[in-house]
Amino acid sequence: MKMFNFAKASALILMSTIGITAAVIAQQSPAQPPPTSSTTDSAKAATDAAKAANDAAKAANDAAKAANDAAKAANDAAKAANDAAKAANDAAKAASDASKKATTSTVKKRMQIDKIVFYRAPLGAPWSMYADFISGDSEIDKTFDSVTPRAYPYENDLALVLDDVAAGDTCTFSVFMDTLLGNVSGNAGHRATGQFKVTAKGMKTFRFLSPPAGGSYYTLAVEGNPYPVAWQFTISWHLVD
Numbered sequence: 001m002k003m004f005n006f007a008k009a010s011a012l013i014l015m016s017t018i019g020i021t022a023a024v025i026a027q028q029s030p031a032q033p034p035p036t037s038s039t040t041d042s043a044k045a046a047t048d049a050a051k052a053a054n055d056a057a058k059a060a061n062d063a064a065k066a067a068n069d070a071a072k073a074a075n076d077a078a079k080a081a082n083d084a085a086k087a088a089n090d091a092a093k094a095a096s097d098a099s100k101k102a103t104t105s106t107v108k109k110r111m112q113i114d115k116i117v118f119y120r121a122p123l124g125a126p127w128s129m130y131a132d133f134i135s136g137d138s139e140i141d142k143t144f145d146s147v148t149p150r151a152y153p154y155e156n157d158l159a160l161v162l163d164d165v166a167a168g169d170t171c172t173f174s175v176f177m178d179t180l181l182g183n184v185s186g187n188a189g190h191r192a193t194g195q196f197k198v199t200a201k202g203m204k205t206f207r208f209l210s211p212p213a214g215g216s217y218y219t220l221a222v223e224g225n226p227y228p229v230a231w232q233f234t235i236s237w238h239l240v241d
Contacts, residue, residue: 106166108163108166109239110240113161113162115158120152120230125147125148128145130143130185131144131173132175133171134173170196170197189216192217198237203236206234207231209225218230
């Protein structure tokens, strides 16, 4: 009688069980087929579409930036045009103002010589004086007799009026002094002459040095003259509308 081989029987049983389990699994889970070419093409197409979308988005951003730059350039150009227009308007206004000023300055009016204020005179009192003023074709003069200043400065009212005078014109004058009234206009021993530029209202001071030996015309002192003057006076005037 043969003996039962338990180990061999166990092995056979285990092999049978594995075979049955594999068959069941094979029936329940059939093997997946490998990817087809159509699936690969779809994935590539999706990738390409995503890339195209990104490129389109970048192109849109670039276009928006270009539009912004163009708008900024347009604004800058508009500002430059406005600045140029303002500068042109300012220049036109300045030219107009200058023209008005020039026109106003050439309008002929009357000029009144208001007074002469003496700070120093070449003669002791009393003295006679002759004053003559000329501007353009207009001339006026006046003689004063027995002028006796009590102190200096001494104010001598004139109220002499010249016609057809405009701002910017030149007015020349002569101021003569002598102890004798008969000599004061033609043979005065002390004579001063000068000129001033006419303004709407003004005054100017004149300082004179003693005349050369044997002369009667006093020398107008230059600006900054360091020497004592022998004759000094201020003339005041204004234009009359």
